[in-house]
Amino acid sequence: MRIAVIGAGLSGLLAARDLRRAGHDVVVVDKGGGVGGRMATRRIGDAVLDHGAQFFTVRSDLFATEVDEWLANGVAREWCHGFADIDGHLRYMGVGGMTSIAKYLARDADVRLGVTVSQLDFNSMSGEWRITATTRQGDDVDLIADATVVTAPLPQTFAILGSVADDIPGSIRDIEYDPTLCLLATLKRQVPVSESGALQSPDDVFSFVCDNVRKGTSTTPSMTFHVEPVLSASHYDRPDDDVHALLLEHVTRYIAHDDIDESQLKKWRFATPRRTHSESCWTHPHIPLVLAGDAFDGPRMEGAALSGIAAAAALS
Ligand SMILES: Cc1cc2nc3c(=O)[nH]c(=O)nc-3n(C[C@H](O)[C@H](O)[C@H](O)COP(=O)(O)OP(=O)(O)OC[C@H]3O[C@@H](n4cnc5c(N)ncnc54)[C@H](O)[C@@H]3O)c2cc1C
Known part of the structure; x- marks a missing residue:
């Protein structure tokens, strides 16, 4: 399948990786100028500052497997066992900033940056999605896909889904x-x-x-x-x-x-x-659409990662 993944944060990048591994033709689209989403690092002069996620913890075996790979490839490392108080729980960080992890995950991906999606339309006759987007230069971008994974924060997801948003359960639509x-x-x-x-x-x-x-x-x-x-x-x-x-x-x-x-x-x-949905992602019952991100598996990096992995599994 040709699959469009909206969002090059942790969730979208892991979904894209697993979908590529499953043999799909995957394009990741993000409005940002770089990958990582809320795992964000900014340079001011020579200074390097994370300004989104600061650290992450590991609670599940599945996420531990991912983190072991990041550690082995030098894009993450252990930080500390607590901040002012040492509570024993290990905190990890990106090496040289959180975006190093996202850049590592994006290394083999077809990622289109600086492209804002304004509309997702599913044509039930052709069975295809049309993704309408604009570059930062103001150029129109049209992509066609057989399936779409949206990993943007939910209010941004609903804004581009048009009437399909009405199919999403209220328990997800209500998440603030x-x-x-x-x-x-x-x-x-x-x-x-x-x-x-x-x-x-x-x-x-x-x-x-x-x-x-x-x-x-x-x-x-x-x-x-x-x-x-x-x-x-x-x-x-x-x-x-x-x-x-x-x-x-x-x-x-x-x-x-x-x-x-x-x-x-x-x-x-x-x-x-403020709260998360009870399932790791949401799959539309009738059309090839999956919603994922940290609103599904926990409001932190681990939740975003597990949700992206679940989204890929839902389409494979
Ligand atoms: C200030 C702050 C501090 C945090 N601290 C921590 C922490 O210490 N530890 C921790 O574990 N977690 C922390 N988090 C949470 C963590 O960053 C997130 O849970 C995780 O990064 C979310 O990943 P995601 O892929 O679900 O979403 P995102 O990273 O938000 O990715 C979604 C992507 O979709 C893109 N997008 C949205 N709309 C469109 C559109 N219309 N067209 C194209 N692209 C679009 C966005 O640009 C974005 O890159 C923090 C978050 C913030 C903001």
């Missing part, structure tokens, strides 16, 4: 996402925050604070700050300059303004699903 506001800062000097380099939920503002030098992602002093969900939601729609200024005020509890070289704001509208 928490946003995350993120401040990235390069610094004039390293500011240690803990032995591991990070603090998880250290106060009433931040859900994660990371010194990227101590983490081992960056040699240039830099920090990543994630704002907890309620505060992120209450400020999300304010003008970016106001939100940026507010976050710069809040980070003074960790760094002095004079220590900051450059700072950038990143807003994740669909950062974390």
Whole structure:
């Protein structure tokens, strides 16, 4: 089959890999300029900062098999056994940033980046999907596929499915996402925050604070700050300059303004699903469509990975 996978995050890349292994002709389409989706790494000057997922844990044997391959190929490594408190649970990270894992998974894939899908239409006469999309340059892209896997966050999925979205059970349509506001800062000097380099939920503002030098992602002093969900939601729609200024005020509890070289704001509208569906993916009962992503198997990297693998199995 010709299969279109929408989304080059962890879920889409693993779905695409398994579908290719099963002999299908797979095209992955993503609106982003790089692979990884919410496993995102940004460079500011010489600094390297993860600004989406910061670390991952392993709970299942299936995910452990994937992670063992990443470790063996040098794209992931162990980080720590806890942040401020050592709780014994192993945390892993991407080597040189989380996107190294996505780049590894995408190495043999046909990935079309910077291509935003606006519409998915299934023609029941021909049995084909028409994928309507636009490049960043404004060029139209038309793809034809026999089956489609959509791994975008669900609100973005519903936006491109047209009337097919009506076939999706309400229990999936109702899933909402928490946003995350993120401040990235390069610094004039390293500011240690803990032995591991990070603090998880250290106060009433931040859900994660990371010194990227101590983490081992960056040699240039830099920090990543994630704002907890309620505060992120209450400020999300304010003008970016106001939100940026507010976050710069809040980070003074960790760094002095004079220590900051450059700072950038990143807003994740669909950062974390508030709940997840009970199955690993959703397969349309009548047409070749599968929905996958972290809204299906757990709101974290492992869930996204397992859902992508399940989506491929559903079509194979
Ligand atoms: C701030 C933040 C911190 C996090 N921290 C952690 C953590 O520490 N540990 C952990 O395990 N997890 C963490 N997560 C969650 C983790 O990043 C996600 O669970 C996982 O990366 C989701 O992968 P996915 O493939 O399901 O979705 P995504 O990575 O979101 O991939 C979906 C892709 O679809 C693309 N797309 C959407 N709409 C379209 C369209 N119309 N056309 C083309 N492409 C489209 C997007 O560009 C995106 O690349 C964090 C997430 C965020 C945002």
